Amino acid sequence: LQRIERGLGQAVFERTRSGYQPSELALTLAEHAEQMESAIESARTAAQQRPEQVSGRVRISTTDTVLHGLVAPALRALKAAHPRLDYELHTGNELANLTRRDTDIAVRATKRPPQHLVGKHVGPIRVALYASKKGAIKRYADVEAGQAAWIAPDDALPEHPSVLWRKRHFAKTVPTYRVNSILTVAELVALGLGVGILPLFLAKTRSDLLQLTEPLDECQTELWLLTHPESRHLRRISAVYGQLAGSLTLD
Numbered sequence: 001l002q003r004i005e006r007g008l009g010q011a012v013f014e015r016t017r018s019g020y021q022p023s024e025l026a027l028t029l030a031e032h033a034e035q036m037e038s039a040i041e042s043a044r045t046a047a048q049q050r051p052e053q054v055s056g057r058v059r060i061s062t063t064d065t066v067l068h069g070l071v072a073p074a075l076r077a078l079k080a081a082h083p084r085l086d087y088e089l090h091t092g093n094e095l096a097n098l099t100r101r102d103t104d105i106a107v108r109a110t111k112r113p114p115q116h117l118v119g120k121h122v123g124p125i126r127v128a129l130y131a132s133k134k135g136a137i138k139r140y141a142d143v144e145a146g147q148a149a150w151i152a153p154d155d156a157l158p159e160h161p162s163v164l165w166r167k168r169h170f171a172k173t174v175p176t177y178r179v180n181s182i183l184t185v186a187e188l189v190a191l192g193l194g195v196g197i198l199p200l201f202l203a204k205t206r207s208d209l210l211q212l213t214e215p216l217d218e219c220q221t222e223l224w225l226l227t228h229p230e231s232r233h234l235r236r237i238s239a240v241y242g243q244l245a246g247s248l249t250l251d
Contacts, residue, residue: 055084056236061103064091065182066223069202071107074247082239104237105244106226119226123250126200126215127162133210135192140212149176149194156180161219162197168218201250223250 005012012029013020022030062071067089075087090103106117109125131137137148152175154163162182166173177188185196190208197219203209225244231237 053084054082054235054239057086057088058105058236058240059088059090059103060105060107060240061090061092062107063109063182065186065199065202066107066109067091068183069199069205070223070248070250071244074244077247078240078243081243082236085236085240087240104227104231105241107223107244107248108226109221109223111222113224113226116229117226118229118232119224120245122223122225122248125221125223125250127197127219128200128203128211128215129195129213130186130189130198130203130209131195131212132190132192133208135210137195137212138210143170143195143212146173151175151177151179151185151188151194151196153180153182153185154178157182161221162216165197165216165219223248 008025010025011023012026014023060071071089078085078087107122113119129140129143131143131148137143142148150166150170150173152163152166153160154175155178157163157180160182176194179185179188182198182202186198186202186206186209188194189196189198190206195212197216198209200215203211225241225248227237227241232241
């Protein structure tokens with residue numbers, strides 16, 4: 001109290017035999033303090049009712065197939081929930097280096113995600129053999145009879161499960177069309193240029209594809225949503241990660 005009075009150069013309380021009595025200055029200060037308390041409480045209430053919006057850039061790495069079939073549809077909800085965020089989307093078949101912070105979030109097909117990353121197992125990626133609904137190939141037996149041209153990513157993705165499956169079951173077959181992405185396989189199959197193996201999650205969004213087989217268990221892999229442990233605590237990354245974790249589904 002003495003320190004406050006020295007700072008003000010005036011007495012805040014008057015000392016009497018009955019105790020301390022507030023001076024006019026004390027009453028004025030108390031009134032201002034009440035106003036400040038009220039203003040702070042109003043600000044706190046407003047902040048709770050309208051939390052600060054997350055802003056900044058989030059980099060997402062995935063494949064073109066997963067982007068078009070799963071991530072892109074989720075971006076609309078993300079935009080509505082976090083309008084001040086912007087996104088850098090990278091598509092490629094390589095796993096972007098999360099340790100070097102080449103990307104913030106990766107959505108990848110892998111059976112063994114790197115142990116130094118944290119993530120969520122989205123679910124199994126199931127695939128099947130497809131043809132065009134308007135094409136001449138209507139049954140798997142037509143493919144077995146050698147009547148269908150094949151569309152496959154042999155050169156770009158030589159270890160892709162679909163490539164390995166075809167080489168096991170159709171060892172003598174050479175693809176008529178070699179492409180560098182599964183999304184291109186889907187487009188050429190839809191045009192009736194041949195048959196190709198596609199993820200069910202991508203094919204189910206189209207009405208121009210005909211499924212020729214049951215899901216090929218040998219080709220199944222897993223989809224993971226991944227990020228670096230330290231990055232996940234950043235608000236912008238945590239917001240996007242949480243939204244994707246809740247919206248990405250392979251059912």
